[in-house]
Amino acid sequence: MTSKIPTTVITGFLGAGKTTLVRHLLAHAKGKRIALIINEFGDIGVDKDVLAGCGDETCREEDMIELANGCICCTVADDFIPTMKAILARPDRPDHIVIETSGLALPQPLIRAFNWPEIKAEVTIDGVVTVADAAALSEGRFAANEEAVDAQRRLDEMLDHETPLGELFEDQMVAADMIVLNKTDLVDPAALEAVETELKKHMRPGTRIVRAANGHVDTLALLGLGMSTEDNLAGRESHHELEHDGEGHEHDDFDSFSLTIPSGPGRDQLLAAIADTIAAHDVLRLKGFAAIPGARARLAIQAVGPRVNAYFDRDWAEGETRETRLVVIGESPLARETIEANLKKIAEAA
Numbered sequence: 001m002t003s004k005i006p007t008t009v010i011t012g013f014l015g016a017g018k019t020t021l022v023r024h025l026l027a028h029a030k031g032k033r034i035a036l037i038i039n040e041f042g043d044i045g046v047d048k049d050v051l052a053g054c055g056d057e058t059c060r061e062e063d064m065i066e067l068a069n070g071c072i073c074c075t076v077a078d079d080f081i082p083t084m085k086a087i088l089a090r091p092d093r094p095d096h097i098v099i100e101t102s103g104l105a106l107p108q109p110l111i112r113a114f115n116w117p118e119i120k121a122e123v124t125i126d127g128v129v130t131v132a133d134a135a136a137l138s139e140g141r142f143a144a145n146e147e148a149v150d151a152q153r154r155l156d157e158m159l160d161h162e163t164p165l166g167e168l169f170e171d172q173m174v175a176a177d178m179i180v181l182n183k184t185d186l187v188d189p190a191a192l193e194a195v196e197t198e199l200k201k202h203m204r205p206g207t208r209i210v211r212a213a214n215g216h217v218d219t220l221a222l223l224g225l226g227m228s229t230e231d232n233l234a235g236r237e238s239h240h241e242l243e244h245d246g247e248g249h250e251h252d253d254f255d256s257f258s259l260t261i262p263s264g265p266g267r268d269q270l271l272a273a274i275a276d277t278i279a280a281h282d283v284l285r286l287k288g289f290a291a292i293p294g295a296r297a298r299l300a301i302q303a304v305g306p307r308v309n310a311y312f313d314r315d316w317a318e319g320e321t322r323e324t325r326l327v328v329i330g331e332s333p334l335a336r337e338t339i340e341a342n343l344k345k346i347a348e349a350a
């Protein structure tokens with residue numbers, strides 16, 4: 001019998017740095033052939049595009065599979081299992097499989113899927129790695145009032161009194177075999193200590209925390225954890241599993257949409273409009289590519305909460321439509337019409 005293919009599940013909240021970590025991992029694969037499954041929320045494949053743009057020979061197009069259907073945790077049977085079976089049926093099987101979940105995914109249903117007979121015989125979870133955003137955590141963006149939440153929880157473990165954000169964050173933390181505390185470059189040492197102390201309240205005892213900036217984690221530390229996570233599910237239950245004693249969950253708490261606007265405003269004007277939109281509508285994540293008049297290259301835009309980054313990532317290809325396409329994600333309800341109208345107005349006025 002051939003040995004099982006190890007699989008690393010990379011999870012973590014929207015914008016924590018999962019794709020950045022994967023990019024670093026692929027660039028330092030140390031000779032391993034890695035198949036990558038990317039799951040994105042929203043119908044514009046930004047993550048895959050970011051990875052494909054890395055130009056490294058390890059970022060081979062044929063080794064990247066995109067599951068753009070929202071959330072891997074809800075489409076396990078329809079999307080994930082067939083994708084895994086297709087990878088396993090390849091004549092050139094990978095040495096390792098990496099799955100990047102969407103930032104809104106609960107890892108639990110995905111982990112359990114590794115116990116499906118047709119998968120279990122051939123694949124094992126090497127480890128679940130949860131990427132945490134040190135900057136967002138230090139700004140208190142997941143649980144606004146930790147102390148009140150904790151006090152409540154002590155009173156009744158089962159009461160549904162947390163924010164959707166806080167719950168999702170905790171579900172991702174308890175699922176972890178290793179936590180990568182990323183974006184340490186944005187946080188001073190004292191704040192980082194405080195963040196680690198806070199994190200320890202949410203993770204299973206014994207989970208290792210590795211600090212990182214820009215996803216720079218040694219491949220040998222990341223791959224080869226050998227956890228067989230699918231056989232060790234105790235203590236990893238999601239809030240939903242604990243509360244409803246079963247599978248399934250809903251994503252009604254979050255909303256996402258994509259929008260397309262014609263090339264119009266200049267870089268600074270567009271970024272200012274995006275920053276205003278994020279602040280006015282409490283947008284959690286916004287990403288995509290923009291067409292800036294007179295620019296040969298497209299502008300990659302990455303916003304995580306109030307922090308907006310932008311860089312020209314590659315030249316527009318011949319025949320490619322020069323337009324701005326963005327994915328917007330926030331807590332439900334998201335004012336889609338207003339956001340779309342505001343951004344389009346800026347494009348038209350330009």
Ligand SMILES: Nc1nc2c(ncn2[C@@H]2O[C@H](COP(=O)(O)OP(=O)(O)OP(=O)(O)O)[C@@H](O)[C@H]2O)c(=O)[nH]1
Nearest residue numbers: 014015016017018019020103182183213214302309
């Ligand atoms: N300063 C800083 N920025 C980072 C770091 N890691 C990632 N980023 C930036 O954070 C933004 C989001 O990073 P991604 O890697 O796309 O995050 P993600 O978790 O894959 O995002 P989703 O897939 O949308 O959930 C990008 O602008 C990254 O360049 C870091 O360690 N430090």
